[in-house]
Amino acid sequence: xxxxxxxxxxxxxxxxxxxxxxxxxxxxxxxxxxxxxxxxxxxxxxxxxxxxxxxxxxxxxxxxxxxxxxxxxxxxxxxxxxxxxxxxxxxxxxxxxxxxxxxxxxxxxxxxxxxxxxxxxxxxxxxxxxxxxxxxxxxxxxxxxxxxxxxxxxxxxxxxxxxxxxxxxxxxxxxxxxxxxxxxxxxxxxxxxxxxxxxxxxxxxxxxxxxxxxxxxxxxxxxxxxxxxxxxxxxxxxxxxxxxxxxxxxxxxxxxxxxxxxxxxx
Numbered sequence: 001x002x003x004x005x006x007x008x009x010x011x012x013x014x015x016x017x018x019x020x021x022x023x024x025x026x027x028x029x030x031x032x033x034x035x036x037x038x039x040x041x042x043x044x045x046x047x048x049x050x051x052x053x054x055x056x057x058x059x060x061x062x063x064x065x066x067x068x069x070x071x072x073x074x075x076x077x078x079x080x081x082x083x084x085x086x087x088x089x090x091x092x093x094x095x096x097x098x099x100x101x102x103x104x105x106x107x108x109x110x111x112x113x114x115x116x117x118x119x120x121x122x123x124x125x126x127x128x129x130x131x132x133x134x135x136x137x138x139x140x141x142x143x144x145x146x147x148x149x150x151x152x153x154x155x156x157x158x159x160x161x162x163x164x165x166x167x168x169x170x171x172x173x174x175x176x177x178x179x180x181x182x183x184x185x186x187x188x189x190x191x192x193x194x195x196x197x198x199x200x201x202x203x204x205x206x207x208x209x210x211x212x213x214x215x216x217x218x219x220x221x222x223x224x225x226x227x228x229x230x231x232x233x234x235x236x237x238x239x240x241x242x243x244x245x246x247x248x249x250x251x252x253x254x255x256x257x258x259x260x261x262x263x264x265x266x
Contacts, residue, residue, distance in 0.1 A: 020050035023073040025065060026103070027081045028056040033144070034079055037103055041077055050074075060086040069096055079103045081152055105152075123157050126202050126230045131164035135200040135228055141171040141191065141212055142204030143184050153204060153232075169195065172204075184211025192219045200228040 022045045026034035035054075042052040053073075057065035069076060069092040076099050085093070085107075093100060093110050102114040123140075130138050140157050144150045154170045161168055171191045173183070184207050192198070192215060203209035209231045213223050221227045 020045065020048060020074045021072065022050060022052040023055055023068050023071070023076045024052060024103075025055045025057065025068045025076060026079040028058045030079060030081060031056045034103070037077065037079075060089050065089070066092060069093065069100070074099065076100045077103055080105060080107055085109075122232055123153060123202065124160050126232070127157060127160035127164060127166070130200045130202075130228055130230065131166055133228065136164075136166045137198065138166050138168045138200045138202060139171065139191070139195070139198055140168060140202050140204060141184075141188060141208050143173065143180070143187075143207040143211075144205065150204070157202070181207045181210040181214075184208045185214050186211075188212040188215035189218070192216070197221075198227055201230075203229065203231045205232065 022041055024034070024038040024041050026037070038052065038054045042054075045052040055064055055068045057068075059065075066088065069078070069089075076096070078100050080102055081104075090110075093107065093112070097110055097112060100110075100112055102112050104114050106113045127138060138161060140154065142150060142153070150172060154172070157168070157170070169191070171187060173187065188208075188211055196219070201212065203212050209229075213229075216223050216227055216229075223229045
């Protein structure tokens with residue numbers, strides 16, 4: 001996924017170049033769901049003779065977060081789940097945007113675009129699209145527990161529903177562990193018992209769509225015909241692929257920053 005021009009470009013390789021240091025900075029509440037990202041970042045770093053560090057933070061003012069953004073890491077993969085950004089966090093991101101790669105969600109006010117192909121912000125497009133087709137009842141079904149990123153997704157969905165004058169019900173597991181497609185099937189069947197003719201559904205992930213489609217067919221609904229449906233994400237690349245895609249682009253802003261400093265020495 002790319003938006004606008006590339007922010008980065010490779011610097012010339014030298015015979016003696018220090019090993020790159022990567023950081024994966026994620027909120028503590030999303031540590032488990034973000035751990036696969038760290039494994040991919042660590043794997044790609046090791047392939048290039050570098051190293052990766054996993055850092056979890058608990059608030060926008062957590063010293064672990066602010067120190068990581070201001071630290072000596074060459075690349076910082078950052079899960080920005082805390083909104084709105086605090087003045088301190090905004091300042092650190094602005095000062096270090098040449099080294100920051102968001103995971104999951106974009107930070108458009110900083111010109112930073114996430115590398116995950118299913119950002120929370122994608123729900124905006126789906127809600128507005130379904131509303132433009134005339135739907136005013138748009139439900140949201142997912143397989144992950146309501147915490148961290150999923151709560152952020154639900155909050156964003158509710159905000160967009162209000163903006164278009166629509167209503168809807170969030171349907172997510174009431175437990176700590178994610179649902180598998182079979183459990184998502186049961187979840188959707190229970191939902192359909194109280195909503196026998198849902199006009200439109202957004203499935204928040206692939207397992208919920210697999211189980212949900214089966215439940216819709218069993219209830220006599222044709223997905224995409226009698227019930228408008230959309231899936232956040234769709235076909236997904238591996239996380240290693242996403243990290244590898246970003247790495248060849250990692251130095252353009254650093255080069256631009258150096259050029260700016262030469263033009264405008266302090």
